[in-house]
Amino acid sequence: MPDLPPLVPRAPHGGPSSDAFTGLDFSVNVNPAGPNxxxxxxxxxxxxxxxxxxxxxxxxxxxxxxxxxxxxxxxxxxxxxxxxxxxxxxxxxxxxxxxxxxxxxxxxxxxxxxxxxxxxxxxxxxxxxxxxxxxxxxxxxxxxxxxxxxxxxxxxxxxxxxxxxxxxxxxxxxxxxxxxxxxxxxxxxxxxxxxxxxxxxxxxxxxxxxxxxxxxxxxxxxxxxxxxxxxxxxxxxxxxxQPFLNGTLEQVRRGALALADALRALGQVEHHGTPYLTLEVGDGARVAGALLARGIRVRNCASYGLPRCIRVSTQGAAADARLVSALQEVIHG
CATH class of the missing domain: 3.40.640.10 (Type I PLP-dependent aspartate aminotransferase-like (Major domain))
Structure with missing residues (x-):
């Protein structure tokens, strides 16, 4: 057999999988006002x-x-x-x-x-x-x-x-x-x-x-x-x-800032103006699994070397409020 490169597993990503999902998805970093x-x-x-x-x-x-x-x-x-x-x-x-x-x-x-x-x-x-x-x-x-x-x-x-x-x-x-x-x-x-x-x-x-x-x-x-x-x-x-960006990105920034402020009561937040942020929750995989059971998808950050964190991205005020409420239940019981 020729010396072929090894098979390498697919990289984990946020977003959809082959399993049906109809809940709220905070695992993707996409402009929630889209598509342009x-x-x-x-x-x-x-x-x-x-x-x-x-x-x-x-x-x-x-x-x-x-x-x-x-x-x-x-x-x-x-x-x-x-x-x-x-x-x-x-x-x-x-x-x-x-x-x-x-x-x-x-x-x-x-x-x-x-x-x-x-x-x-x-x-x-x-x-x-x-x-x-x-x-x-x-x-x-x-x-x-x-x-x-x-x-x-x-x-x-x-x-x-x-x-x-x-x-x-x-x-x-x-x-x-x-x-x-x-x-x-x-x-x-x-x-x-x-x-x-x-x-x-x-x-x-x-x-x-x-x-x-x-x-x-x-x-x-x-x-x-x-x-x-x-x-x-x-x-x-x-x-x-580009006018679409001029009309939507400031709204996305405000939403992300508001979400970061709301989540600081639950753990350490790292946010630098992007639509996404990380929240330290102790066990990212456990929290992500508990949220998924509630119909909310977030990104477990273990593949980034941050197993204590999850990443979430603003999806609008109403959806963000549901995420904060669900996280309060998962983290504080």
Missing amino acids: PVLLEVVRRADHAHYPDPTYRDVRRSLARWHGVSPDQIALGVGASDLLHRLARSCLCAGDVLLSLLAPFGELARAARLQRAEIRVTDRLGGGCPPRTRLLYVGQPHNPTGRHLSQEALEDAAATCARAGAWLVLDLAYAPFVDVPVLRHPAVIALHSPGKAHGLVGARPAYAVASAEVAARLDNLAPAWHLPAGTAALLAHLPEA
């Missing part, structure tokens, strides 16, 4: 009867104009997971190192394991990268803690990666929800997954802004016509659909 009606109509009007342009030229041009880069610096994907798996295949080999500031997104960790790379997690950057570091992953902001780097820290991280011959991967999935610095640098690969902010995660839109070299490598690892017509149309029209 402009983009939803774009997806519906897309030409699903014919193959799309295999180069997705117009999509790349639209996003490139928006970001002030050239089209050859844009790589398209079906969800950030798709791009992260291709990135791992492009950059990581057995014995290489994926360095992550705090716990990495589960799909990147899984992709690294499939490449037989080593995963190292640190709670602070400084002192350079370990030998054979090829990727440094930073959630900007991080999931589930919401922490993020300052502009100065980002610049230092990019310079460190450049010296080490590594790439700095900025996961900007939740950047639209908070005011965080974003860096453009030759060593930076910026991953955007706008479905979360626009309430359209089912369409799986994602793209990377990077050097032309990296974008070409990511594109080379994708099959032909890798983007469905609806997802391509969504990304092409994304720049003109």
Whole structure:
């Protein structure tokens, strides 16, 4: 038998499973005001009867104009997971190192394991990268803690990666929800997954802004016509659909702040302006199971190395009040 990569279990995620669920879901970090009606109509009007342009030229041009880069610096994907798996295949080999500031997104960790790379997690950057570091992953902001780097820290991280011959991967999935610095640098690969902010995660839109070299490598690892017509149309029209965010994200911020304030009476809360927050409950798995029995789904944070915590995301005032009441019952009996 050839020396094949090992089978690696799927990474745990929030959201639906194969089991039927009709309760309240606080385990997903999606704009509760979505879907964006402009983009939803774009997806519906897309030409699903014919193959799309295999180069997705117009999509790349639209996003490139928006970001002030050239089209050859844009790589398209079906969800950030798709791009992260291709990135791992492009950059990581057995014995290489994926360095992550705090716990990495589960799909990147899984992709690294499939490449037989080593995963190292640190709670602070400084002192350079370990030998054979090829990727440094930073959630900007991080999931589930919401922490993020300052502009100065980002610049230092990019310079460190450049010296080490590594790439700095900025996961900007939740950047639209908070005011965080974003860096453009030759060593930076910026991953955007706008479905979360626009309430359209089912369409799986994602793209990377990077050097032309990296974008070409990511594109080379994708099959032909890798983007469905609806997802391509969504990304092409994304720049003109931003008014939805202007009208909804402030409401999401207020809801998350109110939820954080209400939950502080039940345990230690970590919240940095994102729609989600963590709550220390002692035994995250037990509390998550007890809530699920009450028709409420939350994210057990054990896979992030935080087994004492759960992560919840605001779902609107009425739903949030039900979560707080259920947590009071579970925690205090």
